[in-house]
Each structure stands twice: as structure tokens, then as C-alpha cells.
Amino acid sequence: MHDCHREIAASLTALGAEVRIDAAGNLRGFYAGAESKAPRLLLGSHLDTVPNAGAFDGVLGVVLAVALLEALDGRQLPYGIEIVGFSEEEGVRFGTPFIGSRALTGRLDKELLSRKDLRGISVRNAIEEFGLNPQEIPLAALGDDILGYVEFHIEQGPVLEALKLPLGVVDAIAGQSRLEFKFVGRANHAGTTPMHLRYDAIAGAAEWITAVEREAHKVPGLVATVGAIEAQPGATNVIAGEARLTLDVRHGLDEVRTRALENIVREAEEIAKRRGLFVRQNILLSQSAVAMDPFLIHEIERAIREAGCEPHHVVSGAGHDAMILAEKVPAAMVFLRTPGGISHDPAESVAIEDVAKAIECGLHLLDRLSSSSTFHKRMCRA
Amino acid sequence: MHDCHREIAASLTALGAEVRIDAAGNLRGFYAGAESKAPRLLLGSHLDTVPNAGAFDGVLGVVLAVALLEALDGRQLPYGIEIVGFSEEEGVRFGTPFIGSRALTGRLDKELLSRKDLRGISVRNAIEEFGLNPQEIPLAALGDDILGYVEFHIEQGPVLEALKLPLGVVDAIAGQSRLEFKFVGRANHAGTTPMHLRYDAIAGAAEWITAVEREAHKVPGLVATVGAIEAQPGATNVIAGEARLTLDVRHGLDEVRTRALENIVREAEEIAKRRGLFVRQNILLSQSAVAMDPFLIHEIERAIREAGCEPHHVVSGAGHDAMILAEKVPAAMVFLRTPGGISHDPAESVAIEDVAKAIECGLHLLDRLSSSSTFHKRMCRA
Numbered sequence: 001m002h003d004c005h006r007e008i009a010a011s012l013t014a015l016g017a018e019v020r021i022d023a024a025g026n027l028r029g030f031y032a033g034a035e036s037k038a039p040r041l042l043l044g045s046h047l048d049t050v051p052n053a054g055a056f057d058g059v060l061g062v063v064l065a066v067a068l069l070e071a072l073d074g075r076q077l078p079y080g081i082e083i084v085g086f087s088e089e090e091g092v093r094f095g096t097p098f099i100g101s102r103a104l105t106g107r108l109d110k111e112l113l114s115r116k117d118l119r120g121i122s123v124r125n126a127i128e129e130f131g132l133n134p135q136e137i138p139l140a141a142l143g144d145d146i147l148g149y150v151e152f153h154i155e156q157g158p159v160l161e162a163l164k165l166p167l168g169v170v171d172a173i174a175g176q177s178r179l180e181f182k183f184v185g186r187a188n189h190a191g192t193t194p195m196h197l198r199y200d201a202i203a204g205a206a207e208w209i210t211a212v213e214r215e216a217h218k219v220p221g222l223v224a225t226v227g228a229i230e231a232q233p234g235a236t237n238v239i240a241g242e243a244r245l246t247l248d249v250r251h252g253l254d255e256v257r258t259r260a261l262e263n264i265v266r267e268a269e270e271i272a273k274r275r276g277l278f279v280r281q282n283i284l285l286s287q288s289a290v291a292m293d294p295f296l297i298h299e300i301e302r303a304i305r306e307a308g309c310e311p312h313h314v315v316s317g318a319g320h321d322a323m324i325l326a327e328k329v330p331a332a333m334v335f336l337r338t339p340g341g342i343s344h345d346p347a348e349s350v351a352i353e354d355v356a357k358a359i360e361c362g363l364h365l366l367d368r369l370s371s372s373s374t375f376h377k378r379m380c381r382a
Numbered sequence: 383m384h385d386c387h388r389e390i391a392a393s394l395t396a397l398g399a400e401v402r403i404d405a406a407g408n409l410r411g412f413y414a415g416a417e418s419k420a421p422r423l424l425l426g427s428h429l430d431t432v433p434n435a436g437a438f439d440g441v442l443g444v445v446l447a448v449a450l451l452e453a454l455d456g457r458q459l460p461y462g463i464e465i466v467g468f469s470e471e472e473g474v475r476f477g478t479p480f481i482g483s484r485a486l487t488g489r490l491d492k493e494l495l496s497r498k499d500l501r502g503i504s505v506r507n508a509i510e511e512f513g514l515n516p517q518e519i520p521l522a523a524l525g526d527d528i529l530g531y532v533e534f535h536i537e538q539g540p541v542l543e544a545l546k547l548p549l550g551v552v553d554a555i556a557g558q559s560r561l562e563f564k565f566v567g568r569a570n571h572a573g574t575t576p577m578h579l580r581y582d583a584i585a586g587a588a589e590w591i592t593a594v595e596r597e598a599h600k601v602p603g604l605v606a607t608v609g610a611i612e613a614q615p616g617a618t619n620v621i622a623g624e625a626r627l628t629l630d631v632r633h634g635l636d637e638v639r640t641r642a643l644e645n646i647v648r649e650a651e652e653i654a655k656r657r658g659l660f661v662r663q664n665i666l667l668s669q670s671a672v673a674m675d676p677f678l679i680h681e682i683e684r685a686i687r688e689a690g691c692e693p694h695h696v697v698s699g700a701g702h703d704a705m706i707l708a709e710k711v712p713a714a715m716v717f718l719r720t721p722g723g724i725s726h727d728p729a730e731s732v733a734i735e736d737v738a739k740a741i742e743c744g745l746h747l748l749d750r751l752s753s754s755s756t757f758h759k760r761m762c763r764a
Contacts, residue, residue, distance in 0.1 A: 157574025174573060178618050190607035190630045191556060191699025192539025193723060195598050202608050203595050209588035216577050225572035226584050227613070227620050234610040236560050236628040236666070243611075246618040248572045284618070317573025341575060 001025070001087070001130070004047055008062060008085055015069045017083065022140035023132050024103030025087035027062075031069055033080035039379050040080035041369065042142075042149040042329070043068065043362075046089030046100065046321055054348020058089060060336070061152040064355065068362045077370050079147055079379060086321050093117045093126070101321035103140040105328045113137075147378050148296055148330040150365065151322045152358055154350055158341030159314055166354040167307070167361055168314040169300045170333035173323040174223075174250040175257050175289035181268060183208070184278040187233055187241030198239055202231050204277045205243035211267040212247065219260050223317060224249045247281075252315035254289050289315075290323045293330030295374055300332055303364035307357050330378075334361060383407070383469070383512070386429055390444060390467055397451045399465065404522035405514050406485030407469035409444075413451055415462035421761050422462035423751065424524075424531040424711070425450065425744075428471030428482065428703055436730020440471060442718070443534040446737065450744045459752050461529055461761060468703050475499045475508070483703035485522040487710045495519075529760050530678055530712040532747065533704045534740055536732055540723030541696055548736040549743055550694040551682045552715035555705040556605075556632040557639050557671035563650060565590070566660040569615055569623030580621055584613050586659045587625035593649040594629065601642050605699055606631045629663075634697035636671050671697075672705045675712030677756055682714055685746035689739050712760075716743060 005027050009019040012029035019029045027047065033040070045061025062085040069081065084104070091097030094115045102108040113124040113134060127134045160168050185199035209226045216224035225248045231240040247264065251257035265281060272279035297313075304311035314335060322331040336358050339349045369375045387409050391401040394411035401411045409429065412422070427443025444467040451463065466486070473479030476497045484490040495506040495516060509516045542550050567581035591608045598606035607630045613622040629646065633639035647663060654661035679695075686693035696717060704713040718740050721731045751757045 155574065156571055157576075158570075158579045159574075159576060162579060176573065188540075188723060189538055189700060189725065190609055191558065191605060191632050191701075192537065192541075192725075193605070193699070194539075194541060194603075195595070195605060197540045197544060197723070200595075200607070202611060203591060206588040206591035206595075206608075209585060210592060213577070213582075213585045213588075221576075223573060223575070223577060225582070225619070225621055226588075227572055227618050227622055228616040229584060229611055229613050229625075230616075231609070231611050234612075236609050236630050237607070238609050239607055240609055248618050250573050317575070318571060341570060341579070343571065343574075 001047065005085070008066065011066050012069070012083060015066070016074065017069065021132065022103065023127065023134060023136035024100050024108055024140045025127065025130055025132060026100045026103065026140060027085035029083040031081040031083070032076065034076040034078055038079050039145040039147050040082045041147045042082050042084055042325070044084030044086060045151050045153055046086040048088050048090055048092070050090050050092055050344050052346065053344050054346055056154050056348055056350050057156065057343055058153070060154060060350060060355070064152045064358055064362065067359050068366065071359060071363055072366070077366060079369070089321055094123055097319060098321060098324045099123065101324040103137055104142050105324055106138070106141045107324070108137055142328055146329045147375065148293060148332065149322060149325040150296065151320060151333045152362065153320060153333060153335060154343060154348070155314070155335040155338045156318055156341070156343035157338065160312060160335060160337035161339060161341060163312055165310055165312045166337050166351070166357045167304045167309050168312045168335035169297055169304060170292050170316050170335060171297060171313050172252040172292055173290040173316045173319060174252050175254045176248065176250040176285065176287050177257060177261050177283065178285040179247045180282045180284060181245045181247060182280050183243045183272060185241055185275070188239045190237045190239055193239060199276050200239050201243040201277060202240040204271055204275045205229065205245055207271050208268050209245070211271065212264055215260055215263050215267070219251070219256060221315060222249070222251045222256065222260050224260065224264065250317050252289050257289070290326050292322065292326065292332045296330055296332035299365060299368050299372065300334055300361070303361045303368055306364040307360040309357055309361070334358060383429065387467070390448065393448050394451070394465060397448070398456065399451065403514065404485065405509065405516060405518035406482050406490055406522050407509065407512055407514060408482045408485065408522065409467035411465040413463045413465070414458065416458040416460055420461050421527040421529050422464045423529045424464050424466055424707070426466030426468060427533050427535055428468040430470050430472055430474070432472050432474055432726050434728065435726050436728055438536050438730055438732050439538065439725055440535070442536060442732060442737070446534045446740055446744065449741050450748065453741060453745055454748070459748060461751070471703055476505055479701060480703060480706045481505065483706040485519055486524050487706055488520070488523045489706070490519055524710055528711045529757065530675060530714065531704060531707040532678065532682070533702060533715045534744065535702060535715060535717060536725060536730070537696070537717040537720045538700055538723070538725035539720065542694060542717060542719035543721060543723060545694055547692055547694045548719050548733070548739045549686045549689070549691050550696040550717040551679055551686060552674050552698050552717060553679060553695050554634040554674060555672040555698045555701060556634050557636045558630065558632040558667065558669050559639060559643050559665065560667040561629045562664045562666060563627045563629060564662050565625045565654060567621070567623055567657070570621045572619045572621055575621060581658050582621050583625040583659060584622040586653055586657045587611065587627055589653050590650050591627070593653065594646055597642055597645050597649070601633070601638060603697060604631070604633045604638065604642050606642065606646065632699050634671050639671070672708050674704065674708065674714045678712055678714035681747055681750050681754065682716055682743070685743045685750055688746040689742035691739055691743070716740060
């Protein structure tokens with residue numbers, strides 16, 4: 001990460017930006033506006049990714065922001081631009097995502113700093129080992145001169161590719177529910193127990209999985225996934241007495257997700273009742289949807305058109321730093337088409353033409369914001 | 383097992399039987415008929431069971447045979463009775479069942495004798511360690527003076543209990559097929575992959591499990607079980623790219639089982655095709671059904687009625703020594719009602735009244751055979 005910071009910092013410095021690494025390990029490069037006290041627009045994404053990952057998740061958005069500065073060719077705008085390369089977005093090391101962006105919104109608290117990795121090293125220790133001072137984390141927080149945050153990111157899904165569109169504008173980050181389900185029946189001999197005298201936990205679970213899928217197909221924009229299943233005792237010649245499953249449900253609107261989840265739970269209960277099984281569920285995560293800023297969405301949509309593309313509105317099924325930033329500042333995202341929808345894999349890729357379109361879109365966006373009266377009012381307030 | 387042999391041998395000796403332990407570890411007690419060269423009827427079951435088992439699986443059938451001799455009270459029949467307490471029916475130690483009964487039919491061969499347990503001890507070594515001589519295994523084989531084999535055994539299933547009947551007569555040991563199925567789709571992000579762009583291996587597997595269940599319900603007497611399921615990568619937020627399942631199909635008629643299995647495989651292929659998945663299956667076991675002897679079935683049915691019970695005809699979903707013996711001699715089985723269908727568990731039980739009915743049935747059977755003209759012809763042939 002030191003090498004990564006050094007390389008990006010060198011590019012930014014060469015473009016006239018002031019660079020620092022904040023106490024949460026975020027790279028911050030400030031490119032001043034035309035006036036000395038002009039408020040600032042944040043551009044960026046995260047610099048970390050997962051093990052055995054590809055080359056584009058996160059870092060593409062940071063490099064793209066650097067490319068936008070470069071394309072400005074020394075031109076200064078009515079607002080400043082702060083490029084942010086977030087640290088620890090994925091949550092791989094400490095099991096908690098968005099550590100870097102939480103520092104900008106003042107939410108990197110003591111509890112989170114005490115969280116330890118598998119070797120027993122706390123976030124606080126890791127920050128110190130990296131050569132930073134955790135005491136200075138409050139200085140990483142955003143001031144009141146922020147106009148908004150725009151993040152370019154690969155889609156990490158197949159939607160834009162299926163539609164043959166290079167760019168998408170994100171309307172919201174989907175809310176998500178994660179649950180565990182357990183169906184309990186009665187383990188019994190697969191040869192001596194006739195079909196009508198069975199309490200088969202796998203058969204009940206299977207019927208429910210098909211119901212989950214049906215519910216998701218019924219509700220536009222909903223995704224519902226049973227990703228893990230395990231049965232006990234799990235032998236060829238024994239009827240399963242127990243089946244455990246996970247459920248992941250996401251949607252851009254919380255009330256739609258909540259209603260779908262209620263239907264799914266009711267289906268589980270009805271199936272269990274009809275089959276003489278018991279079912280229990282346990283909520284592991286319930287996270288609200290986060291809407292992106294309508295004004296920025298509108299301007300991005302226009303900028304995508306100006307770049308010669310058809311803007312497709314998407315709900316991001318995955319979490320992003322923009323979700324954290326949105327708590328404090330207007331936030332928005334642009335998605336780049338991801339070949340095969342493949343991400344978090346060495347095969348992750350992006351077409352160079354799509355990156356060119358994204359830069360073009362970004363420049364149109366910066367220009368649109370420069371001349372927007374709405375943005376001008378925001379600038380006056382900031 | 384030495385203690386067990388000693389105890390049963392003592393009872394048999396006291397009743398006038400000659401007892402030996404054959405070279406395969408089977409207890410053999412011979413109670414002579416009225417004439418010195420009279421052929422013999424075999425009665426028995428197995429003396430081993432599984433770890434953490436109940437008190438009745440197998441051994442009840444041996445003790446019941448001893449009780450029948452006792453009830454004869456010294457009376458000699460036109461045929462001799464050989465009581466057999468089979469060794470190693472379950473296959474727990476060497477992974478191969480019916481080792482004892484195979485010795486009686488001459489099928490305990492060199493390959494089987496070389497099979498090793500988890501500690502590397504072969505069947506041959508185990509026989510020697512038990513104090514027997516593997517060279518003498520041919521002497522354990524049945525002669526040509528065998529009239530038939532009758533085995534009393536707990537049902538190990540819930541059918542007789544559900545019908546409120548103490549005794550059942552077995553028409554056949556079901557044939558069985560065991561297979562592994564693998565559905566292959568594409569692992570993907572549960573949040574960013576819309577429902578219509580998924581290749582979800584778990585969802586495909588679930589649809590197939592419900593089809594398996596439907597097929598089994600459609601065909602009288604068929605049982606079909608998916609007892610184990612496992613998905614990869616098996617994470618809450620990842621669509622499964624692979625699902626592996628087991629299938630166990632049994633029926634008393636091989637052609638019915640084969641046709642059902644064909645339907646089940648075709649369903650898997652159709653579901654996979656429609657969903658853009660691949661499916662592969664692998665046959666692990668294909669074992670034909672074994673019919674019990676029609677004459678003995680008929681006589682047992684009458685004997686059950688004479689004991690004041692309604693004889694229910696069942697197909698045994700589990701394998702038994704009678705299945706092995708049936709290759710060489712007319713074989714038949716009587717099932718005793720098993721409370722809750724629970725077996726291979728410390729909670730395994732049997733009602734004392736049902737055992738009394740079984741003994742009554744057994745005595746009627748011995749008497750019926752004594753006076754049966756069909757059995758008389760068999761005796762003359764033997």
C-alpha cells in the first residue's frame with residue numbers, strides 16, 4: 001500500500017495537487033479551485049481489494065479521477081477537487097468493511113479501532129505499524145466545504161454487459177437482509193421409511209428454495225439467494241433430519257425488501273407446517289438501502305449522454321464507500337461495464353474503450369457542475 | 383462377541399442342540415430332526431449391530447429362534463433346525479456387509495478376506511485373532527440338505543406401527559440404486575447478479591429434489607431420497623456455482639426402480655438444460671431386488687393369521703442376511719413392528735406382546751411345515 005500511495009501521489013503531485021495520507025490510511029490529493037476558498041468535490045474509490053483479486057476493483061476509480069485531473073490540463077474549476085483513495089473498503093483483514101471512508105464521516109470509533117485481525121493486531125496497531133498516528137483520525141473527517149462525492153467503479157455484475165452499455169448511473173445502494181434458516185424434520189432410514197411417513201428436512205428446504213426464487217422473479221429489482229446449504233446427518237441412505245440454509249435478499253427500496261422477506265419467511269413456515277417440520281430463522285444482517293443524490297444522478301445521466309452513451313439506471317447490489325459518504329454529503333456513482341460480470345477474480349477486466357467513455361463522461365460532469373446553477377447555490381452554501 | 387456366543391450356546395446346548403462357531407464367526411446350533419438323516423430348516427439372524435445401537439436389531443431374531451426351540455419342549459420335527467447367529471451383517475468394520483452369511487453361500491472369497499479395517503487389520507487376520515481358522519471357511523458353506531431359511535427381524539421402519547399390526551411378511555428385499563449428482567452453474571455475486579442472469583446450482587438442485595420427491599410419491603412402493611447436499615462456494619453472498627447431491631432409490635421390482643430412476647435422471651437433465659446448468663451423475667451402487675420364497679411367504683402369512691394377527695405384506699427397504707441366503711436356498715422373513723420406526727439407536731425397542739406373537743407365529747410355522755405336503759416333497763428331494 002505504501003508503494004501504491006507513492007505511485008498515485010507522484011502522479012497527483014505532478015498535476016499540481018497537494019497530497020497527504022490521512023490517519024486512517026486514505027490517500028487525499030487536493031487540487032485547488034479557481035478561488036482560494038472554493039468548496040470541493042470529492043472524487044475517488046478504494047485502493048484495497050480482496051485476495052486473489054483482479055486489477056480494477058476500486059483502484060480504477062482512483063486512477064480515473066487522476067486521469068480527469070490530467071485531462072483538465074492545468075485548468076482550474078469554480079470548485080476544488082479532492083481525490084480520495086480509500087483504505088480498507090473490503091473488510092478482508094478486520095472483518096469490517098469501509099474503515100477508510102468511516103474516518104471521513106467521523107465514524108471510525110474506538111470500538112472499531114480495537115477490532116483485531118486473525119493475528120491479534122488491532123486496527124489501531126495496524127495504523128501505527130503503517131507509520132500513522134491514530135490520534136489524528138479526527139483530522140481525516142470531512143469539513144463543511146464538501147459539495148459532493150462521485151465514485152467511478154466497475155459494476156462487478158453482468159447487467160451493463162447484457163444491455164451492451166458501457167456506463168451506468170447508480171440510483172441507490174441496495175438494502176440487504178441476511179438470514180440463516182434451519183428446517184428440522186426427523187432423520188430416518190432411506191430404505192424402510194415410506195414417502196408418506198417422512199419428515200424430510202432436505203425436501204422441505206428444497207421446496208422453500210424454489211419458493212424463494214419464485215418470489216425474487218416476481219418482484220422487479222429484487223435479488224434473493226440461498227448460497228449455502230448443509231444437511232444432517234448427510235448420508236446417502238438416511239433421510240435428512242436437519243437442513244441449514246442461508247438467505248440473502250437485496251433491493252433498492254427497503255419496503256420492497258421487507259415485504260419480500262416477509263413473504264419468504266411465511267412460505268418457509270407454511271411449507272414446514274404442511275410437512276410436519278419445524279423451521280427457525282435468525283437475522284444476521286439488516287442494512288437499509290442508501291439513495292444516491294438526485295441532482296448528481298441527473299447530472300451524471302446527462303454527462304453519460306454527452307459522452308455518446310445511453311445511461312442505464314442501476315441499483316448497486318454491492319456496498320461501496322459512496323454508501324458511507326452519503327450519510328454526510330451528496331454522493332453518486334458511475335458504473336463501468338464489467339466483462340462477464342466477473343470481479344474479485346484474476347479474470348476481472350474492463351474494456352479500454354469503456355474507460356475512455358468514463359473519462360469523457362467525467363469531464364462532461366465536471367464541466368456541467370461548473371456551470372450548474374444548482375451546484376452554484378451549493379457552492380455558496382458551503 | 384465371545385461372551386455373546388457363550389451365552390447363546392449355553393441356552394442351545396441346554397435344549398439339546400449341538401453348537402459350533404464356524405470359521406466365519408457364525409454361531410451354528412443344530413437341533414436334530416426325528417430321523418437321523420432329516421434335512422434341516424435354518425432359523426436365525428445376525429449378532430452384530432452398529433455403534434451406538436439398540437438392543438434388538440439382529441439379535442432378537444436369534445434369541446427368538448432359541449425361544450422356538452425351547453417352546454418345542456424336546457419335541458422333534460420331521461426336519462432338523464439349525465439356528466444361525468450371523469457375524470458381521472452390518473459391514474461397520476470392513477465396509478462390506480453380510481460377511482457371515484456369505485460364508486454360508488460360499489461367497490466369502492479371497493478378495494473379501496483381504497479387505498482391511500481402519501487399523502489395517504484384514505478380515506483374515508480378524509478371524510485368526512478371534513481364534514478361528516480362515517482355512518476352514520469352506521466348511522461353513524451350506525450342504526445340500528437345506529429346506530429353507532426363515533429370519534425374524536425388527537422392521538426398522540414405521541409401516542407396521544402406522545397400520546397397528548404386530549407382524550409383517552416380507553415379499554422381497556428391495557433393489558437399490560445409489561447415485562451422486564453434480565449440478566454445475568456459475569458462482570457469482572448475490573447482490574450484483576439479477577435473477578434472470580443467474581446460473582444458480584443450488585436453485586437447480588432444489589427444483590430437482592422436489593421432482594425426485596414427486597416421482598417417488600407417484601409410484602406405489604417406491605422410495606427415493608436425497609440425503610446429502612453440499613454447495614460450492616457455500617457463502618451467504620455468493621450464488622452457488624456447484625451443488626453435489628446423493629440419490630437413493632429403492633423398490634421391490636427392479637423394472638419399476640429402473641424406470642423411476644430414468645425419469646429422475648431425465649428430470650435432472652431437463653432442469654439443467656432449461657437453467658443453463660450442466661448436470662452429471664455417477665452410479666455408486668445398483669443392486670437387484672431379491673424375492674423371498676413364495677411357498678414360505680404363504681406359510682408365514684397363514685402362521686401369522688393363526689397367531690391372531692393380520693399379516694401385512696412388506697418389501698424390505700433395508701438389506702438382510704436373507705437376501706444373501708436366497709441365492710442358495712428358499713428364504714423368507716417375518717418383520718416385527720418397530721415403535722416409532724426407530725432403529726440403529728439406543729431408543730430402538732419392541733413390544734413384549736409383539737415378541738410373544740412372533741413366537742406364536744413361529745411355532746405355527748414350524749407345525750405347518752411339518753405337515754405340509756409341499757415341504758414334505760422338499761424334504762424328500764433334500
